[in-house]
Amino acid sequence: SVSAESMQPDANSGNWKAPKHTKAPDQLDRLRHAVAGNFLFSSLDEESFQLVLDALMEKSIPAANIKVITQGDEGDYFYIVESGDFDIYINPSGYVESGPEGLGNKVGTIGPGGSFGELALMYNAPRAATIVSASKGGLLWALDRVTFRRILMDNAFQKRKMYESFLEEVPLLSSLKPYERAKIADALETSKFEAGTNIITEGEPGDSFYLLESGEAVAYKHGVDKPVKEYKRGDFFGELALLDDKPRAASVVAKTNVKVARLGRDGFKRLLGPVESIMRREEYDAGESLDPLSQHRTVT
Numbered sequence: 001s002v003s004a005e006s007m008q009p010d011a012n013s014g015n016w017k018a019p020k021h022t023k024a025p026d027q028l029d030r031l032r033h034a035v036a037g038n039f040l041f042s043s044l045d046e047e048s049f050q051l052v053l054d055a056l057m058e059k060s061i062p063a064a065n066i067k068v069i070t071q072g073d074e075g076d077y078f079y080i081v082e083s084g085d086f087d088i089y090i091n092p093s094g095y096v097e098s099g100p101e102g103l104g105n106k107v108g109t110i111g112p113g114g115s116f117g118e119l120a121l122m123y124n125a126p127r128a129a130t131i132v133s134a135s136k137g138g139l140l141w142a143l144d145r146v147t148f149r150r151i152l153m154d155n156a157f158q159k160r161k162m163y164e165s166f167l168e169e170v171p172l173l174s175s176l177k178p179y180e181r182a183k184i185a186d187a188l189e190t191s192k193f194e195a196g197t198n199i200i201t202e203g204e205p206g207d208s209f210y211l212l213e214s215g216e217a218v219a220y221k222h223g224v225d226k227p228v229k230e231y232k233r234g235d236f237f238g239e240l241a242l243l244d245d246k247p248r249a250a251s252v253v254a255k256t257n258v259k260v261a262r263l264g265r266d267g268f269k270r271l272l273g274p275v276e277s278i279m280r281r282e283e284y285d286a287g288e289s290l291d292p293l294s295q296h297r298t299v300t
Ligand code: 1OR
Pocket: 069, 075, 088, 090, 107, 108, 115, 116, 117, 118, 119, 120, 121, 126, 127, 128, 129, 130, 131, 177, 179, 180
């Protein structure tokens, strides 16, 4: 039970020590590999990273159809997937009901390198979904609630809080569920550009997608003397090169000092699938011949 802890949320730093679960060298290797691809860990300093590695416990899930988390329960652990696939089910009632349909609807799957179980720990809320092992089970790493709150939450999930209200304002993302925006926030990196500098250069290969956080930017194309597009807070650019593996179709230049939230290619593919059709529909108002999307018009 976590009730005693929640009475006194995570105590004061004074005498708390993160648990240490000693690991064999091969275990440590596997663990390092499992967390390498998870950006929650990339924002941790060396000391916090080591505390978390020590505190993680290996948990083997020996078969399919094992419930790791049950919707409606209290939160106890946060999990990182080393191997295996784990299906996500949500019952709109908020908890698992009896009967064959009791788990509700399958809304996704989490694979190696992914993680789950953070919401109940972050918000002291009931589990928002049921997580069930698929295939032949797999291997998880579990982090206890207190270490999660004291070490990971303040570092790794800062970006969720920071980007939450901004992402709500982005028209492109308005059809997404709050949780889908939270996953995008986890993957964003802020960069700044001074007025007059290029954020994107026409003809170059592209591996980032951008949301404009502050300032103004303008798109230019070679051979066209006026701007082909203007961007303000909440607008996006850089999607074409990633959608179609093409060189950058235009240059995007900071008109004022600009702050952008950058999403790398992997995050773009993984997290923006649901809004791909909206991106492809975006009007490019520079006239027919300049329309960088014209070649897609037949695909719809
Ligand atoms: P938790 O502690 O609530 C269940 O325990 C976990 O499932 C939850 O944390 C998340 O880590 C994970 N909505 C809510 N929780 C989700 C979702 C999700 N996907 C994974 N979890 N949605 C699916 C998004 C693809 C939103 C559906 C409306």
